[in-house]
Amino acid sequence: MMNINHIAEHYVKLVLAVGQHDAGYVDAYIGPSSWQTEAQQSSATPLPTLLAQADTLLQHARSLSAPPDDQLERQQFLVLQLHAVRTFIAQLNGSKLSFDDESRALYDAVSPPLTPADLDITLAELAALLPAEIQGSDLNVRLSAYNKAFEIPRDKLDAVFTAAINEARARTRRYITLPEHESFQVSYVSNKVWSAYNWYKGNSHSLIEVNTDFPMFISRAIDLASHEAYPGHHVFNVLIENELVKEKGWIEYAIYPLYSPMSFLAEGSANYGIDVAFPHTERMQFEKDVLFPLAGIDPAKAERYYQIQAVLQKLSYAGNMVAKQYLDGEIDRDAAIAMLMKYSLSDADRSAQRIRFIEQLRSYVINYNLGQDVVQAYIEKRAGKTNQDLRWEVLTDLLRHPKSASMMA
Known part of the structure; x- marks a missing residue:
């Protein structure tokens, strides 16, 4: 069973891999340079493969045993970040969402209705x-x-x-x-x-x-x-x-x-x-x-x-x-x-x-x-x-x- 640190590491590598499909996706990176080099030198992982990886990580993150109090919000935030990664991969792969559904999936929020x-x-x-x-x-x-x-x-x-x-x-x-x-x-x-x-x-x-x-x-x-x-x-x-x-x-x-x-x-x-x-x-x-x-x-x-x-x-x-x-x-x-x-x-x-x-x-x-x-x-x-x-x-x-x-x- 993966712990939260293992999930976090796989999440970083997943985001780097998605970045090979969209140049603007990774806004900042301060992790190990070897991970970034590996992502850049490997041929882009197919989107369906990345989607499956995101699903697996999400499942692991959601099924983690209750973390210590000081890491409960860490787990909650990581789950939401993973859900957003999964959504963006699906969009790159052709999935279409309405404006409100997209903002909810990517940013955990929906703008109030306005006319x-x-x-x-x-x-x-x-x-x-x-x-x-x-x-x-x-x-x-x-x-x-x-x-x-x-x-x-x-x-x-x-x-x-x-x-x-x-x-x-x-x-x-x-x-x-x-x-x-x-x-x-x-x-x-x-x-x-x-x-x-x-x-x-x-x-x-x-x-x-x-x-x-x-x-x-x-x-x-x-x-x-x-x-x-x-x-x-x-x-x-x-x-x-x-x-x-x-x-x-x-x-x-x-x-x-x-x-x-x-x-x-x-x-x-x-x-x-x-x-x-x-x-x-x-x-x-x-x-x-x-x-x-x-x-x-x-x-x-x-x-x-x-x-x-x-x-x-x-x-x-x-x-x-x-x-x-x-x-x-x-x-x-x-x-x-x-x-x-x-x-x-x-x-x-x-x-x-x-x-x-x-x-x-x-x-x-x-x-x-x-x-x-x-x-x-x-x-x-x-x-x-x-x-x-x-x-x-x-x-x-x-x-x-x-x-x-x-x-x-």
């Missing part, structure tokens, strides 16, 4: 907030005209983003003990479907890539600095590597398959971590004092700008609604772009980029907004909304003890 009518009240609220001098009947055009004043000039982007990361890092290190040698590198890239990406390289080091296909708005500087770095993806991966892989020897955490419950926690905690690191009043002060001047943007415009950002946040689930309808075949590509322009209020080019993201990552989109809401509910149930010390404590504990959506319910 365009649910968003119309928010659109009216936003229209009333935009300055009266910005005329026009098309809300998207009005918002695009307003947002122009809040674009970070390309030649100032690095200074603004670096300042945001440094502040996020300083705030995080007050509450989370990190290795002295932890580090990151920032690179500016183009022609991507995402706005930024953290590539974890191991040994407490990350490469953060920032996409410059479109100008970055000033609100995105702190969002991306916190989400991708502190206390987001970089910190999460550093804790996983040092405390779960190196200290406990839980080898399953040496690999991160992108389409898995791990992403729900990673994206959700990274998004909610923005608010933990930068409570609204403190964020506004830092933006006005540091980031707006660095970007050459008038700090006097910050208050209304962030009022508008708060209303836009209410539209975050619009992307899930559009992705579901598009991927389930209810609307075509042009209609999906038009819906994003109306309900997410992104311009035509950004909406087209968003559709490319949806086409590539499919139901992954739920991990950002639903993930954030589930993590927020979990943390605020235990720490409230105003006790900063306790919020940091619960967030850090969650990063050190990964849980899926159903485990946080």
